Amino acid sequence: MSLHLEATVADRDVDVSLDIADGEVVAILGPNGAGKSTVLAAIAGVLRPDAGRGVLGDDVLFDIGAGTWQPAYARGTALLAQDPLLFPHLDAVDNVAFGPRSAGRTRAQSRATAMTWLAEVDAAELARRKPSDLSGGQAQRIAVARALAAEPRLLLLDEPMAALDITVVPAMRQVLKRVLAGRSAIIVTHDVLDALLLADRVVVMEGGRIVEEGPTKEVLERPRSTFGAGIAGLNLMRGRSVGTAVCTASGSLVSGLSDESLPEDTDAVAVFSPSAVGVYVEPPAGSPRNVFASTIRELEPRGAQVRVRTDELSADVTLPVVAELDLVPGKQVFLVVKASEVTIYPA
Numbered sequence: 385m386s387l388h389l390e391a392t393v394a395d396r397d398v399d400v401s402l403d404i405a406d407g408e409v410v411a412i413l414g415p416n417g418a419g420k421s422t423v424l425a426a427i428a429g430v431l432r433p434d435a436g437r438g439v440l441g442d443d444v445l446f447d448i449g450a451g452t453w454q455p456a457y458a459r460g461t462a463l464l465a466q467d468p469l470l471f472p473h474l475d476a477v478d479n480v481a482f483g484p485r486s487a488g489r490t491r492a493q494s495r496a497t498a499m500t501w502l503a504e505v506d507a508a509e510l511a512r513r514k515p516s517d518l519s520g521g522q523a524q525r526i527a528v529a530r531a532l533a534a535e536p537r538l539l540l541l542d543e544p545m546a547a548l549d550i551t552v553v554p555a556m557r558q559v560l561k562r563v564l565a566g567r568s569a570i571i572v573t574h575d576v577l578d579a580l581l582l583a584d585r586v587v588v589m590e591g592g593r594i595v596e597e598g599p600t601k602e603v604l605e606r607p608r609s610t611f612g613a614g615i616a617g618l619n620l621m622r623g624r625s626v627g628t629a630v631c632t633a634s635g636s637l638v639s640g641l642s643d644e645s646l647p648e649d650t651d652a653v654a655v656f657s658p659s660a661v662g663v664y665v666e667p668p669a670g671s672p673r674n675v676f677a678s679t680i681r682e683l684e685p686r687g688a689q690v691r692v693r694t695d696e697l698s699a700d701v702t703l704p705v706v707a708e709l710d711l712v713p714g715k716q717v718f719l720v721v722k723a724s725e726v727t728i729y730p731a
């Protein structure tokens with residue numbers, strides 16, 4: 385079911401406008417404190433925004449201006465968090481049967497529905513187990529079944545795999561992929577793989593605002609936000625367009641190639657891969673290339689390569705280069721990238 389949301393939560397400095405199409409799975413990515421969980425809480429009805437409205441299908445979930453507020457239980461949304469929050473005294477099948485039972489089904493009908501959903505999440509054999517006898521991954525699968533058994537019109541998943549042992553995450557991802565197909569759902573995640581495998585579209589939040597959104601593949605290929613570039617493993621420099629270059633706020637001019645028309649003096653980004661960046665300890669003389677004086681913040685081993693991070697940029701170099709140039713945190717270096725390696729497009 386489609387969702388239209390506008391919500392302002394003043395004391396958390398969150399202000400968003402978001403639309404989800406019927407049957408669409410949207411991933412919300414963003415750094416800690418960006419406001420991702422706040423958005424889910426506003427939709428689920430566990431947090432009252434200061435302003436805005438939410439409409440699910442034709443149903444007004446809330447309209448603060450008009451004084452409309454549907455309580456959480458009446459919204460037809462299901463919120464699944466990191467913690468499965470199963471009822472400890474009920475076994476798995478009764479946990480899952482809880483939704484249908486509350487909706488007025490008979491005990492037998494509710495159990496039959498619950499068994500169907502348990503099978504759907506590969507947990508039929510766990511039906512008689514109490515939550516205390518389940519592993520984290522098993523409990524989370526039961527929680528997914530419980531959420532689905534309530535037949536939500538919109539499923540809200542808040543980092544559903546964050547608390548799981550890394551070894552069970554791939555299986556859980558497969559279960560989610562299967563049950564999310566064709567559903568309207570929002571998944572908050574830190575893992576770009578979830579966005580790639582589970583979502584049709586990704587929304588990136590930073591500082592309580594949506595800073596970019598689009599098909600996941602497109603955002604990863606052509607990020608427009610710093611966070612988007614970070615998850616795509618790319619460098620991004622933001623500024624104003626000057627010909628086929630970007631002039632940053634600090635006055636650096638980044639030359640590149642532009643494959644779409646770029647109006648003069650508009651917001652633009654210059655994006656390039658860390659593997660295209662060379663590291664020098666002396667400024668390269670007479671070079672037509674982009675040169676940025678920077679200080680090394682950290683060195684991160686990545687297989688045969690080492691990622692050299694400065695405040696703004698990253699460069700991938702080999703181990704012998706690190707040794708030869710004596711690269712250490714705090715050292716002043718010059719990062720160099722050819723214009724032909726830099727893509728420039730509107731921000």
Ligand SMILES: Nc1ncnc2c1ncn2[C@@H]1O[C@H](COP(=O)(O)OP(=O)(O)OP(=O)(O)O)[C@@H](O)[C@H]1O
Nearest residue numbers: 395396397398414415416417418419420421422423
């Ligand atoms: N219960 C709360 N009371 C007051 N402020 C809160 C509360 N929960 C979160 N905040 C604040 O609201 C802002 C958004 O937080 P939110 O939890 O929505 O972000 P998030 O993107 O989900 O972060 P994370 O990835 O760390 O879960 C942050 O500034 C946070 O400190």
